[in-house]
Amino acid sequence: MTLHTVAALLATCFLAAVLPGPGTVALSARVMAQGVRRSLVFVAGMLSGDVVWIAFAVTGLTVIAKTLGPLFLAVKIAGGLYLVWLGIKLLRTRHDDAADNGPTPVPTEPSAWRTYLSGLALMIGNPKVMLFYVSVLPTVIDLHSLSLPGLIATVGVIGVGVGGGLVPWIVTASRLRGLMRSAVARRRIDRGAGVVMVGAGAAVAAT
Secondary structure (H helix, E strand, O other), X not given: OOHXXXXXXXXXXXXXXXXXXXXXXXXXXXXXXXXXXXXXXXXXXXXXXXXXXXXXXXXXXXXXXXXXHHHHHHHHHHXXXXXXXXXXXXXXXXXXXXXOOOOOOOOOOOOHHHHHHHHHHHHHOOHHHHHHHXXXXXXXXXHHHOOHHHHHHHHXXXXXXXXXHHHHHHHHHHHXXXXXXXXXXXXXXXXXXXXXXXXXXXXXXXX
């Protein structure tokens, strides 16, 4: 893989990741509601979803769709419904206005494993991601011609590009969260994030 190909792949993946979509919306909502540190497992799940799509592209999307189509449809719907459920939990979160000057209660968060799986399912069922790996990526690099070391390097480059594209969303959401410390402001964040996550989950499950 030449330096030119690496640069083109990095730029393409960065632009694809930074554009708004169900993934960036759900990630922003999670960061605003729970902070950056608690959202890193979700990011790991999202990046793992990209690895799955790379495997699809190398193996042959048509074959996989025919053999495992119903399974991935079920995963997509389950992931979307899980996001809806998390959004509803945020909408129902209560904050004590009397403790306005004290630390804000943190809503009970799901386990790391469930958080990881929700990020993974979100990316597997994300139509934006599917379109990228089916239509855009093949114009940048021919995955079928890569050796195993070349494929591993490609996965690494894609991970860096996609991860870099998510950083602006994470930073922006984190700063918005930091500006709103009071119980009233945090309640508004939770409600807004809950609505966003319900919408993102519904979009993933329905598309």
